[in-house]
Amino acid sequence: MVTLLKLGYFIDVVELSSFTKAAQKNYVAQTSISQQIKELEKDYSCMLINRTNTTPTEAGKVLYQHAKIIQSKIMDLDNAMEGFTGNGLNIAYTSLLDVSWLIKIFSKSFEFQNNLNIKKINMSEVTPGLQNGRFDLAVTFDSEFQNDKEIVTIPLQSGAYSIAVDQDHPLAKYSNVNIADVYKYSWVMLSPKDIGKSFKIMEERSHNLNLKPKIKYFADNIESEIFLIQRSNLIGFFPENYPVESISKRVKLIKIKKSPHTYKIVAAFPKNGKVSKNKNLMRILKETSM
Template sequence: MELRQLEYFVKVVEEASFTKAAAALHVAQPGISAQIRKLERELGQELLDRSGRTVRPTEAGEAVLPYARAALGAVSGARQAVEELTGLLRGQVTIGTVTSLGPSIDLPALLAGFHHDHPAVEIGLTADTSDRLLEAVAGGRIDLAVVGLAGEPPPGVGVQIVVDEALVVAVSHDDPLAARTTLALGALADRPIMSLPRGTGLRASVENACAAAGFRPHVAFEAGDPNVLAQLAARGLGVAVVPESVARAHAAQLHTVGFRPALRGVLALAWRTEGPVGPAARAVVRHARAHLPEPATDR
């Protein structure tokens, strides 16, 4: 059994195609097919189902796949460990982030600082919802992510809270709620509200709190950026639930109402704590945790 056979097998599964795998690896397709056939003969089982329009792993292939990935990860980690000991950290890290971070998190500065310290490490950046980012971190597809939290992280994921602030109601100055300074969450049971989409930490916090209060919120508007929600509320289009810092940024156009009891919005760094983690990934987690320490809250 050779490492390249495992590499070819994993890539074909990921691409669901011999042709795409060959293109990604810059190898001739017949070479990939021949090596995987050798691997199948050695194991005595077919690993790939070639009968459909796309290539899929067989039951045996599904069983072999995590071991193949672990073997490739171990070899990559061994190489990077040697490079780390010699002072030349190489590799690639992928960082995920929610769309709106607010003023407290300067992600470009964080990435620039890491690049300055480790110029040979390639950095990738992707944006998504918190739910999908946490799933990707747990699966080892993302090395570090900035996510919204509305509860405990999934197993195998460590977190460090970096933003913890109040969520508030933002309305136009002529809205009936503009006469209030605080309100119980139940006061929104009959009002259409505006919120971030499902899968975000803020939306989960709102829905969990509403469930605890005995109702399901009627979300009339969704936007991935809380600043857009604030602008919609300022135009009199409804009630927005946003972080307090966002409401402050639009204070001239909005009236802010606090929740009683308080409702919190939390952003956190998330990283993998189980499974193989390479030196470059460990380095970016260390850098981020030092760059974005846990905040003092106003609880």
């Protein structure tokens, strides 16, 4: 019988091109991953993964597309039900960089340590989530809160975006590149739904440079973006120092000279919400601020 566990393992094997890496990601033995994939192939009576190069077969490609849709729908369900969880401080974040800041903030606040509800969401969900009371605090990119007078932001980190390329990409031999060179090649980006207002800001900055981005694919998560960077030799964009090596050893980050594509990570919360009324937490946020 097809299960969400099998589909999840299958997606990881396809996107990581490795049974071993899929096992490491899920903290299980490689034999467990292999067994689940074999059972999935038995369920559909066809080969799904080429064992010689760990790539999906034609049937596997079809299953991958549908499995991603199913996975996305389950995430939507989780998000919809999140508002019905128990009391405490409800926190949203959008990337791995945000997690490190949450650790710093709440390692100093003992009041909430045993009563935190933390959820990873798309950037486009952050502002509505804060406005409707689903979340009390969010750590994410500041682009979501421009001109929003009801949301308070405290800056935590700023920097520039780097490009991410496979080791065989023509730009991989450089340690830094000119912005014009970046626009000569095709890109993969997280979808506008996932990155919210950051996408519009990227378009505006590109227009100001008189350059047009060549976006070939949109990905719905970081793992899919890394997969397409490797498989289709595309350029992706990540904040500088983003730990891409934790996902793939083949992908490297390269700095962009004099790039206008910058970012700022902030702690954001409603003006009259739980966070703004808690003096201790406000003190900690201000102390953590850059």
